[in-house]
Amino acid sequence: MKKLSAKRRKELYSLSSLLFHIIAFISLLFILNYNSEEKKVAKKANIYASSPEYEQYKAASGRIATLK
Incomplete structure (x- = not known):
């Protein structure tokens, strides 16, 4: 494998x-x-x-569930 020059190594390091x-x-x-x-x-x-509104929904849901 070819050895890289110092300038080339520095460029490669900077890019990476x-x-x-x-x-x-x-x-x-x-x-x-x-x-x-x-x-x-x-x-x-x-x-x-x-x-x-959510509290009213929960209360109504509870009443409907008890009616079933």
């Missing part, structure tokens, strides 16, 4: 380092976006579960 950092950055963006979406869904579910 750049590629690694780009991949790491994109992965981090995906992870943060996923966590953000989970928090939004959890917040919506919590708001919905504590709403008066």
